[in-house]
Amino acid sequence: MPAEIDVAIIGAGVIGLATAHEITQGGKEVFVFEKNSTFGLETSSRNSEVIHAGIYYPEDSLKAKLCVEGKNLLYSFCDKHNIAYNKCGKIIVAADENEITQLEKLCDQGRRNGVDDLVLLARTELKKLEPNIQARAGLLSPSSGIFDSHNLLKFLYSQAREKGTEFVFDAAVIGIERAGAKYKVRIKDRDGTSAFIAHIVVNCAGLNSDRIAQLAGIDIVEAGYQLHYCKGEYFSLNSKYRNIVGKLIYPTPDQAGHGIHWRQALDGRVLLGPSAHYVQVIDYAVDETHKQYFYDSAKKFVPFVALEDLAPESAGIRPKLQGPGESFRDFVIAHEEKAGFPSLINLVGIESPGLTAALAIARYVGKMMS
Numbered sequence: 001m002p003a004e005i006d007v008a009i010i011g012a013g014v015i016g017l018a019t020a021h022e023i024t025q026g027g028k029e030v031f032v033f034e035k036n037s038t039f040g041l042e043t044s045s046r047n048s049e050v051i052h053a054g055i056y057y058p059e060d061s062l063k064a065k066l067c068v069e070g071k072n073l074l075y076s077f078c079d080k081h082n083i084a085y086n087k088c089g090k091i092i093v094a095a096d097e098n099e100i101t102q103l104e105k106l107c108d109q110g111r112r113n114g115v116d117d118l119v120l121l122a123r124t125e126l127k128k129l130e131p132n133i134q135a136r137a138g139l140l141s142p143s144s145g146i147f148d149s150h151n152l153l154k155f156l157y158s159q160a161r162e163k164g165t166e167f168v169f170d171a172a173v174i175g176i177e178r179a180g181a182k183y184k185v186r187i188k189d190r191d192g193t194s195a196f197i198a199h200i201v202v203n204c205a206g207l208n209s210d211r212i213a214q215l216a217g218i219d220i221v222e223a224g225y226q227l228h229y230c231k232g233e234y235f236s237l238n239s240k241y242r243n244i245v246g247k248l249i250y251p252t253p254d255q256a257g258h259g260i261h262w263r264q265a266l267d268g269r270v271l272l273g274p275s276a277h278y279v280q281v282i283d284y285a286v287d288e289t290h291k292q293y294f295y296d297s298a299k300k301f302v303p304f305v306a307l308e309d310l311a312p313e314s315a316g317i318r319p320k321l322q323g324p325g326e327s328f329r330d331f332v333i334a335h336e337e338k339a340g341f342p343s344l345i346n347l348v349g350i351e352s353p354g355l356t357a358a359l360a361i362a363r364y365v366g367k368m369m370s
């Protein structure tokens with residue numbers, strides 16, 4: 001490890017990997033520090049692997065812009081590098097009049113965000129597309145899909161390494177101090193603690209990104225960077241449910257998440273989830289007692305599902321900037337020069353659609369650095 005490097009990226013989730021892949025070139029020394037033994041062991045491998053269209057987010061928000069841009073970049077990237085995907089499309093379903101009104105608003109929102117292929121479906125049109133789904137109406141998003149996110153992570157990692165990024169695993173960043181216009185970064189690894197100088201620090205630390213910003217000296221309460229953890233669990237359905245439904249099926253969304261949705265993964269497994277409830281600690285166990293809630297949520301649009309066919313599957317945790325009941329918060333992707341921290345870039349609250357938007361986020365960060 002040299003005493004001085006150009007760029008220190010903290011975190012090897014999809015955002016750190018995509019950023020490294022984007023910015024490593026022309027002899028720039030880019031190092032990625034990851035506290036785990038390898039890349040992608042946290043939120044980036046605990047999600048729905050859905051390529052979102054960009055419908056839900058307020059116009060001109062980073063979430064809307066980077067989702068739409070990221071979706072297009074991601075499909076092209078998958079084509080170019082043989083990463084599997086299924087552009088299966090998605091239907092958001094409405095159960096009653098009130099939800100139909102919400103769907104119409106969502107449709108307008110999506111169109112304003114640049115999602116120009118949305119189609120409102122009456123009950124009969126929906127039945128033609130998905131005969132096994134029960135709903136009063138639907139909003140079809142043909143550009144939504146699912147993909148092999150693990151292969152994306154692997155590919156970004158190997159490409160970034162080939163270009164010259166150095167990855168340091170089992171190395172937790174524990175201190176960031178200003179050293180003139182640079183930073184003294186302290187890490188803790190198996191051999192103890194050590195420090196080096198970085199010209200630029202990029203904080204891609206996911207669930208820890210607020211604490212990393214705080215380590216660097218940002219007042220995270222004043223900046224509004226404090227994260228809330230919002231857990232999402234999944235239940236799987238047994239194999240008899242395969243190939244009954246072709247598209248992703250989402251309910252009309254509630255506040256914290258997009259709602260319990262139906263998804264057939266690329267390997268054929270049918271999954272329900274994720275739920276959304278705020279938690280204090282990071283714990284990925286799935287609570288079996290939540291089965292009834294999953295069943296009740298799903299049976300509104302897939303009434304043929306039987307309770308005994310659900311089994312606990314996995315869970316992920318959203319790094320949310322908004323607490324329970326609070327209104328929309330955008331991604332924070334901030335060059336902290338104005339706050340008195342030159343060459344510090346914080347990415348905080350990179351929840352959904354962070355996976356879809358990853359390549360666009362990396363471009364955005366790259367432009368901030370040039």
Ligand SMILES: Cc1cc2nc3c(=O)[nH]c(=O)nc-3n(C[C@H](O)[C@H](O)[C@H](O)COP(=O)(O)OP(=O)(O)OC[C@H]3O[C@@H](n4cnc5c(N)ncnc54)[C@H](O)[C@@H]3O)c2cc1C
Pocket residue numbers: 010011012013014015016033034035036039040041042043044045046047048049050051052171172173174204205206207208209212231232233274315316317318319350351352353354355356357
């Ligand atoms: C339940 C759920 C479902 C989702 N579904 C979707 C979806 O379908 N589509 C979509 O687009 N998005 C989805 N998302 C969002 C998406 O998964 C995230 O936006 C994305 O994975 C965030 O990536 P990241 O790199 O910021 O975070 P992470 O993958 O968490 O990576 C951060 C890394 O930083 C490391 N780190 C933390 N602290 C330190 C430290 N001090 N030193 C060194 N390393 C450190 C961590 O170990 C970790 O590896 C979902 C999220 C959840 C929770």
